[in-house]
Amino acid sequence: MTTTPTDAAARPSPSPDSRPGRQRPGDRPRRPAREVLAALPWIGPSLALIIAIVLFPAGYMAYNSTREISSSGIDRGSVGLANYATIFDIPALPRVLANTVVWVVVVVVLTVVISLALANLLDKQFPGRQLVRLAVIVPWAASVVMTTTVVYYGLQPNYGIINQLLADVGILEVADYGFTRNAVPAFVVSILVAVFVSLPFTTYTLLAGMQSIPGDVVEAARMDGATKARTYFAVILPQLKPALAVAAIINIINVFNSLPILRIMTGSIPGYDADTTTTLIFKLIQSDRRVDLASALSVVNFVIVIAVIALYMRIVKPMKGVDE
Structure with missing residues (x-):
């Protein structure tokens, strides 16, 4: 059967997107297996490191x-979920969980707010800006243990230099006040130290995000008559959402799992009044020699961190509107 020119003309021609081998708009790019194999020598060491240092210990x-x-x-066999039941039966657990919430929320909020102010300052042109930027990074360069130890001994009754200074300026009546011997003052000081050592990373993260904002966007807002405050809250802050999200998430993870500061500042205080879940894990291992209970609490700790981050990402939606 022959095809007439009229039939050929009446037959619809295939669209360019429907031709075999053509990629349609919106389709994911096809990656042949050989490309994955070619990349394996480069990503293989990283994957092996993740498996050895993260996945295997977690499992x-x-x-x-x-x-x-x-x-x-000595492993005496399986007990199912009995360790988790024992963990949730610890009488001090509600106080420890409340301390953990206060610890994370206060440190992260104070760090982000103060870092925003510092990032705005360091983004301005003023004499000596480079020196100020170097000064901001000092707490990050110093050891957290060293910084906390200096503060700890500075707050010791009778011979602590910080205690003596507070007494000399009239803030304390006597220099023998036991900041490090009472749960609440030691916990408050730990929060201040945690904020201090968290400022450099957060400040530089926000400063990088601030300097990536196009100058013409800010200039256009000012030409439209927006005040400095309105320009900051309506233009600059929305552009900083990705940087704020990175800073907040990393701070949440670091602060939630922070051990050295609280261990040094509150480790000598008896009981659990100044403990978080991380320091409680440490006490279960060091004092009680209960690796099984510490592992169960570590799993609970991990689930809480993942849930908090997932909730934060769902509420804040840091990338929404950035690529639009």
Whole structure:
């Protein structure tokens, strides 16, 4: 059967997007297996490192949380979820969880707010700006343990230099006030130290986001008659959402799992009045020799952190509107 010219003309021609081998708009690019194999030597070491340092310890921790492990480290067999039941039966757990919430929220909020102010200052042109930028990074360069230890001994009764200074200026009646011997003052000082050591990273993250904002956008807002305050809250802050999200998430993770500051400042205080879940994990291992209970609480800690970050990302939606 032959095809006439009229039939050929009446037959619809295939669209360019429907031709075999053509990629339609919106389709994901096809990556042949050989491209993945070619990239494997480059990503292989990173994957091996993640498996060895992150995934394997996390899996082993979850495994230990379902075992009965003696104080000498002998595995006596599976106990199912009994360790989790024991953890939730600890009388001090509600106080520890409340301390954890206060610790994370106060430190992260204060860090972000103060870092915003510092980032705005460092974004301005003024004499000595480079020196100020170097001064801001000093707490980050110094060891957290060293910084906390200096503050700890400076607040010791009778011979602490910070205590003596506060007494000399009239803030304290006597220089023998025990900041490090009472749960609440030690916890408050720990918060201040945590904010101090968290400022450099957060400030530079926000400063980088601030300097990536196009200058013509800010200039256009000012030409439209917007005040400095309106320009900042309506133009600059929305553009800083990705940087704020990165700073907040990393601070939440770091502060939630922070051990050195609280361990040094509140480790000598008896009981659990100044403990968070992380320091409680440490006490279960060091004092009680209960690796199984510590593993169970570590799993709970991990789930809480993931849930908090997921909730934060869902509420804040940092990338919404950035690519639009």
